[in-house]
Amino acid sequence: xxxxxxxxxxxxxxxxxxxxxxxxxxxxxxxxxxxxxxxxxxxxxxxxxxxxxxxxxxxxxxxxxxxxxxxxxxxxxxxxxxxxxxxxxxxxxxxxxxxxxxxxxxxxxxxxxxxxxxxxxxxxxxxxxxxxxxxxxxxxxxxxxxxxxxxxxxxxxxxxxxxxxxxxxxxxxxxxxxxxxxxxxxxxxxxxxxxxxxxxxxxxxxxxxxxxxxxxxxxxxxxxxxxxxxxxxxxxxxxxxxxxxxxxxxxxxxxxxxxxxxxxxxxxx
Numbered sequence: 233x234x235x236x237x238x239x240x241x242x243x244x245x246x247x248x249x250x251x252x253x254x255x256x257x258x259x260x261x262x263x264x265x266x267x268x269x270x271x272x273x274x275x276x277x278x279x280x281x282x283x284x285x286x287x288x289x290x291x292x293x294x295x296x297x298x299x300x301x302x303x304x305x306x307x308x309x310x311x312x313x314x315x316x317x318x319x320x321x322x323x324x325x326x327x328x329x330x331x332x333x334x335x336x337x338x339x340x341x342x343x344x345x346x347x348x349x350x351x352x353x354x355x356x357x358x359x360x361x362x363x364x365x366x367x368x369x370x371x372x373x374x375x376x377x378x379x380x381x382x383x384x385x386x387x388x389x390x391x392x393x394x395x396x397x398x399x400x401x402x403x404x405x406x407x408x409x410x411x412x413x414x415x416x417x418x419x420x421x422x423x424x425x426x427x428x429x430x431x432x433x434x435x436x437x438x439x440x441x442x443x444x445x446x447x448x449x450x451x452x453x454x455x456x457x458x459x460x461x462x463x464x465x466x467x468x469x470x471x472x473x474x475x476x477x478x479x480x481x482x483x484x485x486x487x488x489x490x491x492x493x494x495x496x497x498x499x500x501x
Contacts, residue, residue, distance in 0.1 A: 239401050242485065243369050249481060251473045255285055290462055294472025295454045301479055302428035302454050304498060305435070305447040312446075315355040316420040319445065320348040321406050321434060322364015323427070325383065327374035336383050341427050343450040345380070348425050349387035351448065358423075360389060361414055363397040363406040375399075403430070403482075404491045407437045416443055427451035429479050436483070436492030439500035447499075 247253060262277030287293065324341035338345070352360050362384065364376040377398035384394060397413050400406045416422060426434050428449035438445045453472050455461070463469075486492040493500070 235405065238404075238489065240369065242402065242482075245485075246478060246481065249477075251288070251477055252470045255281055255288070255470075258284070285466070288469050288473060289464055289466040290469075292459065292461065292463070292469060292472065294469060294474070294476045295459060297476035297480065298429045298454050298472065299459060300496075301430075301432055301476065302449065302452050304432045304496070305428075305449050307428070307449060307452075309446060309448065311423065312421050314421060315351075315358045315423060317359040317361060317414065317416065317422045318348060318351050318355065319361045319363065319410060319422060319424050320344055320380075321403065321424070321426040321430070322362065322376040322380065322400070323367065323430075324451075325376050325379045327366060327376045327379050328368075328371045330379050331374050336379055341451040344425055344427065345383060345387065347448060347450045349384060349389055351423060351425065352389050352393065359395065359414060360384075360393050361395045361397065361410050363400050363410045365397075365399045365401055365405075367401050372401075403434055403437050404486065406434075407441045407443065411441050411443055421446060423448050425450060429453060429475055432497050433479060433483050433486060433492060435499060436494055436497030437486065439493045439497060440491060444500040 258277050258281035262274050262281060265274035265277060268274075321344070324339055324344040326337045326339060329337040348360070348362070352358065362377055362380045364380065366372045366375055375398040377396040381391070381394070381396060385391065395413055397406070397409045400409045422443070422445050424431075424434060424438060424445035425448045428451060431447050431449045435445060435447055453475060483492065483495055483497075487495045
């Protein structure tokens with residue numbers, strides 16, 4: 233019951249906190265106040281909204297926020313020779329869109345599938361776990377795990393190697409449901425595949441569940457060495473800002489509710 237309440241509250245609160253939505257509300261409220269002849273307040277809200285919009289359009293603020301997240305763990309990390317399992321977190325494919333178009337519809341995190349399949353071929357004896365149901369308030373009947381079953385077969389992963397967890401709605405449920413599914417033994421080596429910005433929160437959750445994992449981050453949005461490159465890319469910059477800000481908000485919320493081991497996890501102590 234608490235997990236369901238947390239899921240719904242997190243979706244509602246994020247809709248209120250999303251930088252893109254905040255900017256829209258500021259500009260819309262300022263416009264309404266202008267027509268209501270509340271000139272001073274309208275000027276303040278419209279001016280603030282335009283300044284923030286200009287900053288978001290010109291500055292890679294999202295990439296700045298994402299840098300400490302994406303550099304928390306090494307890319308292409310060294311791994312032990314003996315790998316017991318590989319876990320991939322869902323969030324790369326759009327289950328509803330895939331159903332409606334009758335083909336796999338990927339988002340920007342398609343690298344998760346590619347890395348997961350490549351690691352599966354690199355470690356042919358490792359158990360493979362895909363965890364991901366539906367992370368939206370609506371359309372809970374469309375599960376990403378069903379898309380993953382088809383797509384991973386296309387990438388050469390045999391069905392008998394693959395465990396599918398299709399009921400999780402967020403990162404916390406990814407961890408607890410997957411652990412209940414495979415019951416990993418102490419001392420086993422498991423690789424975790426997810427987006428780089430999402431990796432700190434994911435590792436913290438798995439550590440909280442006493443399941444140490446080897447982070448394998450993919451799907452980076454930052455550009456090492458280009459952190460101060462200016463550009464007029466409002467849509468792209470707003471997307472990056474939403475992604476990074478959501479992760480920091482998620483880290484804080486997960487820490488306050490005891491779902492992760494630290495505000496800025498760096499591994500299992």
